[in-house]
Amino acid sequence: MIISVASGKGGTGKTTVATNLAVSVSGKVRLLDCDVEEPNAHLFLNPVLEYTRTVTTPVPEIDEEKCSGCGKCAEICQFRAIAVLGKTVLTFEHLCHSCGGCMRVCPENAIRWKERELGTIRKGQRKELEFLDGHLKIGEAMSPPLIRKVRSQADRDGLTIIDAPPGTSCPVITAMKGTDFVLLVTEPTPFGLHDLSLALGAVRILGIPCGLVINRCDMGDEKVKEYAREESLPILMEIPFQRDIAEAYSRGELLVESIPGWKEKFLELYQRIEAIVKRGNFS
Structure with a gap:
């Protein structure tokens, strides 16, 4: 199965969700960081890099x-x-x-x-987790070809998690297209709601099942939840705005390894995604 983790805007916690989900699931798991303009999944995973290749x-x-x-x-x-x-x-x-x-x-x-x-691709390993990311050359405007190179390493034999670029433009579509599920990450703010609506529209044009994670769920207002109910968009996880979570993030630590109980929550998130994909619908 291939899961793309996306968001309508940057800074919502997309990479936090992608990395913690990848580490929580056992078996053959691969994480592809396709946010090639500013990849940062490696900061949380600290993989042992095997090679770096130039992409043209x-x-x-x-x-x-x-x-x-x-x-x-x-x-x-x-x-x-x-x-x-x-x-x-x-x-x-x-x-x-x-x-x-x-x-x-x-x-x-x-x-x-x-x-x-165009840039470079790096491949590495973190215990059993395979890791790849792309780094777009400074000043380069054409990211989709590099994203496609990273995406080509996706494998349905096991689990592949794609950390997609933020937004709803061509790079995001390149990262999401052809995946089995899109996990949207947002925050309960007016900006978060606005960009979530754009992202959901793009996902539904592609015809991909999707679900929602609300990060910093206890700040802002209830409008994101109201929107999700109106659009029949399942809320699969809520992450609270807590000091221990913020401190772990600032140290580059994974929630599932630094705070008790979070590994089980991310495993439950994966099981919910699996159930939706097996049903073959959006709810």
């Missing part, structure tokens, strides 16, 4: 001797990654989505691929 993506390179300046490559590119000015062809690598359309339409076979660095 293909981008077009123009052979000026062959190019006739016809402009067909620029016409087909929806992302404006190629511009033709007379017989000069300019490529904007950071806009390229590596679709290959420009190569297909070039009548002179004047376009070839070259590799552009």
Whole structure:
């Protein structure tokens, strides 16, 4: 089973939920940190890293001797990654989505691929838990290709937990798409409610069963719970706003290892997710 842990906004406790859930479940478990712009699951898991690999993506390179300046490559590119000015062809690598359309339409076979660095992937181990994360290169705007590389390590033989990026844009969709369940994490504030509604809308467009964790549940108001009831969104766990939890987080410690009783609660959370997935519905 593949579970994606997501949130409409940053700072809700998404990584806290993902890491504690991963450590609580026994057997073959893999955690993929797909929040490649700011991965921090490693701070809580402290894995022993086995390797770091550079990830690249293909981008077009123009052979000026062959190019006739016809402009067909620029016409087909929806992302404006190629511009033709007379017989000069300019490529904007950071806009390229590596679709290959420009190569297909070039009548002179004047376009070839070259590799552009996106970032790195790290793999490690924490006891029985397998760990992977992606680190987007500083200044790089194209995170989905790197997220797909990390996602490619997901395995339905056992449990894979994906720590998705925050928000509802392309990186989040890339991390969530094709998973068996999306666990949404929010907080009971107006901002939390607003972004939860956006995230839930995206998940339901994808047609993936989902549930909710409310972090810092005893602050704010009841509007998140009211919204969950109206939308038939099951609340699977509530985490209170407590000093011992905040202190454990600030030390980079897992709740399930530092505070008694929390491992059982996260195991119960996993069992509830399993039951929803087996039923094949949203409630």
